Amino acid sequence: MDAYQWPRPAVTVDIVVFTVLDADLKVLLIRRKLPPFEGQLALPGGYVRVSEGPEQRGESVEQAAYRELEEETGLPPKALYLEQLYTYGEPGRDPRMRTVSVAWYALVRPELAPMVLAGTDAAAAEWASLSLGRPPLAFDHDLILEQALERVRGKVDYSDIAFELVPRTFSTSELRTVFEAVKGEVYDAANFRRRFRRLIEDGLVEQAPGHRTTGKRRAAVYRFVKRDG
Amino acid sequence: MDAYQWPRPAVTVDIVVFTVLDADLKVLLIRRKLPPFEGQLALPGGYVRVSEGPEQRGESVEQAAYRELEEETGLPPKALYLEQLYTYGEPGRDPRMRTVSVAWYALVRPELAPMVLAGTDAAAAEWASLSLGRPPLAFDHDLILEQALERVRGKVDYSDIAFELVPRTFSTSELRTVFEAVKGEVYDAANFRRRFRRLIEDGLVEQAPGHRTTGKRRAAVYRFVKRDG
DNA sequence: AGAATAGTGTCTATCAGACACTATGCA
């Protein structure tokens, strides 16, 4: 039995974009201009574009995520770390029609965060803080946001994603601030340093020229060394 | 712009089913009876069933995974641990048409593994060993299998999934065998025991009545204690 | 009785958390 002709769900992408601004974890939200959920906040996203028949011109699901992000927020693919999160396919999650959404999360360096709003018309996109209460979102986007947070919080400890949330060169206290914002807890500065020193010894991080002064005293800056490069 | 009318991809599920038999990690594969890839091995899976219009009768993506598994292998939903893996949506991954596949992995206890073949007509489903070389699979199923393996290998260390691959009651050496099969390395029996003893102290595992003899000497058996129950 | 497996104890290296401490440079 070949299901070629059967009804198909619409396939969309939704993206949870995080950044850290003012020592605070933030998500990018869009104010919807059309029903359903008109006027409410939602995650950026949209339909995956495909073509009929076996020629299969059209974008991959990942490309769709990059494209929608650029269209809706002005963020270019190069500026992003993008990773697939989960696929949501409950009937009823979109009141219009049966929709399966492939959700992604993205990380943006703080220097690039301000360019987001410039790329779209005034009031469309905004960085919402996550340390305070959360606004209700359209569709099942609350759930998606929650699971994205869980993923990032878990992964920050054993992977390199924290380096995607600091400037290209950064001080240890800037990196510590990212950890604190993501995990929502305070880290002992001395112990954090020691962990960080191991990263240098292992060659994951190297010192960069110059200094930075965020507090009272200037600090050495470092850069993340990519494994393959 | 509403994409209601635009062409849509077909949406499928594919499931990587693991079990441990004879101290060996195995995957459930299906011999395809229809083109494309006729006669080749593939992961069990199939189309997600939806309905037209806003009424949205139809199954969730997760239900589709359970249903396809039961249809193709005879494994009832109750017998399985099922978790979503990743969604594959590259154009060209199915030569017939544009297809987005939501992949899952499932774990089956060894006692239940034999019932798989009984549920289907003779030569359709088989448990393939993973310690030897792998047969080439249809579509991009090699990739899916590889990523499922990676997920299970990573997760077995910090989660409870190992308990889904032993009988309901088990000896420490049975549990160790599962770890060895999954990770592909030998564990020091004494150190493994010590780790295991901590699980008992923490109440995650409790001793069960009776004994089991897999080797020369009989061993105490335990059962996993669910957190919420 | 022999032998393989179940199960215990011990030593060492590593790492995280707590916290006392020194050093620097901006106000």
Added chain:
DNA sequence: TGCATAGTGTCTGATAGACACTATTCT
């Protein structure tokens, strides 16, 4: 010159790996 922040050193407890050891029971 004060003081907040950068950065170092040290103690303690938890845990993993290596490995020597005892205990049990099947054949």
